Amino acid sequence: MDIIKPTTEDNCKTYKIRWLILILFVLYSASNSLQWIQYSIIANVIVKFFDVSSVAVDWTSMIFMILYIPFVFPASMILDKFGLRKTVLLGTIGTTIGTWIKVASIRPDLFWVSFLGQSVVALSQVCILSVPARLAAAWFGPTQVSSACSIGVFGNQLGIALGFLIPPWVVSDGTTDEVTSGLYKLFIGTAIFSSAITICTFLLFKDTPPTPPSMAEVLKKTESDTSFKASLIALGSNRNFILLILGYGINVGIFYAISTLLNQIILNYYPGNAVDAGQIGVLIVLAGMVGSVVCGVVLDKTRKYKETTLAVYILSLIAMVLFTFTLNSGIIIVYVTSAFLGFFMTGLLPVGFELASELTYPEPEGTSAGLLNAVVQVFGIVLTSGYSIIFNKLNDLWANGIMCSFLVVGCVLIALISSDLRRQAAHNKKFIDIQTPP
Structure with missing residues (x-):
């Protein structure tokens, strides 16, 4: 049976697969945003391990804001011209690449590599924040579009919450070997999660439904x-x-x-x-x-x-x-x-x-x-x-x-x-x- 199954018989249809599309986006968004505060929440450990200043650690979160400003315009253009699927794939692939770069940076003299990986993740964020409203309008009917948008935003907040909770649990202050082990667990776990989301997105995420879900989308297409x-x-x-x-x-x-x-x-x-x-x-x-x-x-x-x-x-x-x-x-x-x-x-x-x-x-x-x-x-x-x-x-x-x-x-x-x-x-x-x- 085809996974795309209409749930209404009206001219404007919604499809059950819309919930899978939304869940995939939520997980993708969370995989990116959980890395925003990943260093700052354990700043004392990072400062000691990499022998850097607290200002340098602050920049691992500030870089998300800095890079978004100049790159939001090309990202919005990509979303408008190439659609949801290609935009989301670009973002999730970039996030995954950034997480694996950070895995290769777990050595006291390689903070610059860690910052490079964080910057790649931050750059990939531009393919996330503009998506919820477009995804909700493309897949959900008038009575669900606001709820769908709020759930899409929910993914970003879920990731931030995980970013506050997980690093202190996994990485604790201690010897260099203990911190190295904790960082490996943190970064490899994040990279595996992000890689799994990328594979699922490539296989299951679709651009738009066969039939628009609302009259507003019909008007837009005409x-x-x-x-x-x-x-x-x-x-x-x-x-x-x-x-x-x-x-x-x-x-x-x-x-x-x-x-x-x-x-x-x-x-x-x-x-x-x-x-x-x-x-x-x-x-x-x-x-x-x-x-x-x-x-x-x-x-x-x-x-x-x-x-x-x-x-x-x-x-x-x-x-x-x-x-x-x-x-x-x-x-x-x-x-x-x-x-x-x-x-x-x-x-x-x-x-x-x-x-x-x-x-x-x-x-x-x-x-x-x-x-x-x-x-x-x-x-x-x-x-x-x-x-x-x-x-x-x-x-x-x-x-x-x-x-x-x-x-x-x-x-x-x-x-x-x-x-x-x-x-x-x-x-x-x-x-x-x-x-x-x-």
């Missing part, structure tokens, strides 16, 4: 092709989209800053509680994973894209205020407020993707998502650096207060977005005259 440059120009002149990417960039950039400096923030109030700092980081990610899925379901149920985005943004601001003023209230309270912060800040990820798709339809989702993520990386670098300077020169209260002020600005930007959603109009279109050229 419209004339537009160049990548034309899409960029259209997006750049879209007022609502510009407001969204600025507001979205502020929110997610602040989340990156808090995550990166969480260890320093917690130890400032609770010296010696490094383990709690790590566990709070995991809790933030896990709460964010739940938030991503919940927000996706809410979008599917309500179709209130701008309203949901604004509500989540306001709740993110409230969570940031609570986090700021309860840091000295006891470690248990910090756990609770951190989970609240992660739930809403990360919950904004799929909501932002979906609102971008609605505001920019019929422009390719890969292009809009790529621009969205590029701005996020810029804000992430700027806000992380700014937070670090303010934190060290003044204190965390000043740093968090300024971040809260930025979130207020972000709320205003989102509120200024018009509610005129182009894709929703296509979803509601009852009749369409499709003419096939002779």
Whole structure:
């Protein structure tokens, strides 16, 4: 029996294989993102083993943001021109190559090889972050597209959570031989996992279904092709989209800053509680994973894209205020407020993707998502650096207060977005005259 089996009898069909496609992407995304924090979470061990500075270790995570900015545009063009399958294969092959390079770097004088492998993995990330919205639109119907997008984003968060948890378990501080053994286990395990995902993707991942899942996709297929440059120009002149990417960039950039400096923030109030700092980081990610899925379901149920985005943004601001003023209230309270912060800040990820798709339809989702993520990386670098300077020169209260002020600005930007959603109009279109050229 053919694995592609339609589950509806309507003109726009969905197929059972869509869930396999989505699961493969989630695992592929996780195999990449789990390596983002792989060195930094055991920085003390890496500094000692490779005899490098902590700044060098910080760069193993910063390189993900740095490389994304210039390469997101060619990656978006590849997604638009060559489709999902080729883009995903390119990313998963690159991730696998990078992981095996790191396996060959486990020697005290080969940090540069390890950094090279990490850079290859980071470069492969550009073939991931723009995919969830495109995959959801290509394979899932109107009532599931937001949930599918949120699950796609969930893969990235799953990988980050694993990146926080696994390295400290496998690699502990000790003799050179003990650290070497631990790093071998960590890197080889990651490489085998990534290789298995690559093989499965090559054999099972498909580009698009035989029949579009929604009227919006039907309309897109019947419209004339537009160049990548034309899409960029259209997006750049879209007022609502510009407001969204600025507001979205502020929110997610602040989340990156808090995550990166969480260890320093917690130890400032609770010296010696490094383990709690790590566990709070995991809790933030896990709460964010739940938030991503919940927000996706809410979008599917309500179709209130701008309203949901604004509500989540306001709740993110409230969570940031609570986090700021309860840091000295006891470690248990910090756990609770951190989970609240992660739930809403990360919950904004799929909501932002979906609102971008609605505001920019019929422009390719890969292009809009790529621009969205590029701005996020810029804000992430700027806000992380700014937070670090303010934190060290003044204190965390000043740093968090300024971040809260930025979130207020972000709320205003989102509120200024018009509610005129182009894709929703296509979803509601009852009749369409499709003419096939002779």
